[in-house]
Amino acid sequence: MPKSIYTARHKKLCELLKQQRRAAGLTQTIVAERLGKPRSYVAKYEGGDRRLDILELLDVADAIGFDPCKLIRALRLE
Template sequence: MSKSVFSKKYHRFRQLLIQARKVAKLTQSELSEKLSRPQSYVSKYERGERRLDLIEFLEVAEVLEVEPATFIKQLLEDKEED
């Protein structure tokens, strides 16, 4: 079990978060404002400089109007294709 933020799975997780933000037509600044966090918070997790814990992920998913279970299912399906 990898703990690295640089694993393929975590890289794909970050890609899916970026994609969801863009689908929501939000900039990092707009998303961070909705999360009541600094813009650097979004920038750092999108670049892999910090990891999101489960509660943080759920907060981001709510703002992006992404169903967490669907998001995770997509992440797991992508893994199977590797």
């Protein structure tokens, strides 16, 4: 089994996070400021270079303003 960071599902997670941010009309910089992190933090998880744990995912969802449960359900459908 490949590490989860290199799976198709992880790639889809990254794309869904990027879509949510864009749909909210936010830049990576704005999301990073809301999280109290550098912009590179957002760029790395969106680009698939960094994994988010569940608590970080909840923080990102709050910063962007989406329901993390819906995002998780979208990942389970495949």
